[in-house]
Amino acid sequence: MDNKGVLVCGEIVEGKLAPITIELLGVGRKLADGLGEELSALLMGGKAGGLGQEAIAYGADKVYVAEDSLLDSYNSDAYTQMAADLCRKELPSIVLLGHTDIGTDLAPRLNGRLGGGLAMDCLGLSVDAAKLLVSTRPVFGGNAHATMVSKTARPQMATLRPKTVPPAKRDDARKGEVIPVEGKLDPSALKVKVVERIKEEVEGVKLEDAEVVVSGGRGMGSAQNFEVLKELASVLGGAVGATRPACDEGWAPMTLQIGQTGKVVSPKLYIAVALSGAIQHIGGCLGSKYIVAINNDKEANIFNVAHFGIVADYKEVLPALTAKFKELL
Amino acid sequence: MNIIVCVKQVLDPEIPPAKFKIDPAAKKVIPPPGVPPVISVFDERAVEAACRLKDKQGGKITVISLGPAQASEVVKHAISMGADEGFILQDEAFEDLDSFGIAYVLGRAIQKIGQYDLVLCGRQSADWGNGQVGSILAEILGIPVVTLACDIEAADKKLKVKRIVKDGYEVLEAPMPSLVTVSTELGLPRLPAGMRIMIAARTQVPVWKAADIGAQAAELDKAKAHTEVTGLSVPSRKTECEMISGDSPGQAAENLAAKLAKLM
Numbered sequence: 001m002d003n004k005g006v007l008v009c010g011e012i013v014e015g016k017l018a019p020i021t022i023e024l025l026g027v028g029r030k031l032a033d034g035l036g037e038e039l040s041a042l043l044m045g046g047k048a049g050g051l052g053q054e055a056i057a058y059g060a061d062k063v064y065v066a067e068d069s070l071l072d073s074y075n076s077d078a079y080t081q082m083a084a085d086l087c088r089k090e091l092p093s094i095v096l097l098g099h100t101d102i103g104t105d106l107a108p109r110l111n112g113r114l115g116g117g118l119a120m121d122c123l124g125l126s127v128d129a130a131k132l133l134v135s136t137r138p139v140f141g142g143n144a145h146a147t148m149v150s151k152t153a154r155p156q157m158a159t160l161r162p163k164t165v166p167p168a169k170r171d172d173a174r175k176g177e178v179i180p181v182e183g184k185l186d187p188s189a190l191k192v193k194v195v196e197r198i199k200e201e202v203e204g205v206k207l208e209d210a211e212v213v214v215s216g217g218r219g220m221g222s223a224q225n226f227e228v229l230k231e232l233a234s235v236l237g238g239a240v241g242a243t244r245p246a247c248d249e250g251w252a253p254m255t256l257q258i259g260q261t262g263k264v265v266s267p268k269l270y271i272a273v274a275l276s277g278a279i280q281h282i283g284g285c286l287g288s289k290y291i292v293a294i295n296n297d298k299e300a301n302i303f304n305v306a307h308f309g310i311v312a313d314y315k316e317v318l319p320a321l322t323a324k325f326k327e328l329l
Numbered sequence: 330m331n332i333i334v335c336v337k338q339v340l341d342p343e344i345p346p347a348k349f350k351i352d353p354a355a356k357k358v359i360p361p362p363g364v365p366p367v368i369s370v371f372d373e374r375a376v377e378a379a380c381r382l383k384d385k386q387g388g389k390i391t392v393i394s395l396g397p398a399q400a401s402e403v404v405k406h407a408i409s410m411g412a413d414e415g416f417i418l419q420d421e422a423f424e425d426l427d428s429f430g431i432a433y434v435l436g437r438a439i440q441k442i443g444q445y446d447l448v449l450c451g452r453q454s455a456d457w458g459n460g461q462v463g464s465i466l467a468e469i470l471g472i473p474v475v476t477l478a479c480d481i482e483a484a485d486k487k488l489k490v491k492r493i494v495k496d497g498y499e500v501l502e503a504p505m506p507s508l509v510t511v512s513t514e515l516g517l518p519r520l521p522a523g524m525r526i527m528i529a530a531r532t533q534v535p536v537w538k539a540a541d542i543g544a545q546a547a548e549l550d551k552a553k554a555h556t557e558v559t560g561l562s563v564p565s566r567k568t569e570c571e572m573i574s575g576d577s578p579g580q581a582a583e584n585l586a587a588k589l590a591k592l593m
Binding site for chain 2: 076077100101104105107108109111112113115116117118119120121134138139140141142143144145146147148149150151152153191192193194195196197198199200206208244248254255257259260261262268269276277278279280282286290291292293301303304305306307308309310311312313316317318319320321324325328329
């Protein structure tokens, strides 16, 4: 087998290395050291070159920079073509991407083109005694974990869930090589056009970034009753989430759905209100540091995963909880 | 407009955790008795997206599902929503395939169906959630792919797709044919009603075997799988839930707030 080394597909956000890229460089460095091989990174975008040294400081031995303005913002066709061309030339053994808007689109396409083996949304990456990449990923909405390997397919690919590992330590004394990618994009291969990008302003904190999430389920009873959750969330500087049944009822927008079939959140504090805790929902909040359950059914499953619980009607609990937090915080 | 939708039958994600059991040796989930499997939610959204396009401009919706004979239930569900016909892809050689194997089989079936302007898949399955079959299938078919769609319009041989991203959405323009993967944000699927339920109930869903779609044994060889599941476990959750009490629910709430304020 000729494939060698670890390649991180980097992301640039507002002219800087994305946090996930710095996390990947940390993991990639460990894997490369374990294999006794090199860590390289691919940075795409008109001004990618300016970040080459920074990627080296975070652990890369080599940084390939593809400076083409067609790569300034994410274009699936362009990124796939550029990354596939580089992988075919450099033959990395392992390719790592972030499980982000870009990675979830790019990784499976790139893998489809290269014929490698890919594990998505990984929580852990290591190499085993046979020097194979072992990827641990949540399945069944996080209710089970699967480990996966690719025995023969190359490259071995994985997308890593953001914030599952600490960022790499920066060391500006590190030495490495910045290599411009010579290949040019074939514009005729760009079949899908990005017409526009719309940023949706959300009131308060974004669900994915929130340190506190207050979620309501079917027991809330109505859209109007979600107001008390909003109040509590705003006192705590957090965001409101909802279960699938609550979204299906139209009490909360689909974009706030938490669970296996919605968003996965891992805040410091997750307050689950009037929700029973079906496997698909708890899969979306298991990574929270503290889970608090408020439910009038003491047999509700949510108490099995919660750290703190109150068995009572939420209507009698939430106003006092919100008032007390206001006083304390 | 000819639309092909790929659907998968999965374990019902709404079951309580107590019913969720795995067989670590076989690396499989044990289906809970008495709980019928369901159409994967993302795939149901893909069927809904197809129905909305058909409502607007007519056309034909064909549904395919790789799975056991009982997967005919999800094909019938799609027909009850508005799909015109469906096929089950079932063969011993199709069992336990990885994403590449599944995409290969779906690709063979799509080539047998022939005419299509749009192929729809769910963004990922609601069970294993590998999230790559759609993209690999597009590569196999040699057509463009747009992932994570929450809205699809078709006009002048072009598709306009809204793609969900973290802080909003993108609007993309793709040629036909293309493959689009659909996300939950598309909105609720329609409820089957009236005549459609009757039509679906009467439908016999044909089964296509490997030979029917010209699937080559070499492509289905598990020894050449791109990925292999080497372990399956249920993560240990050692949380003891501390019940907070008080003279009244309001008092309990205050005690809880005091406790949490110290931890935050």
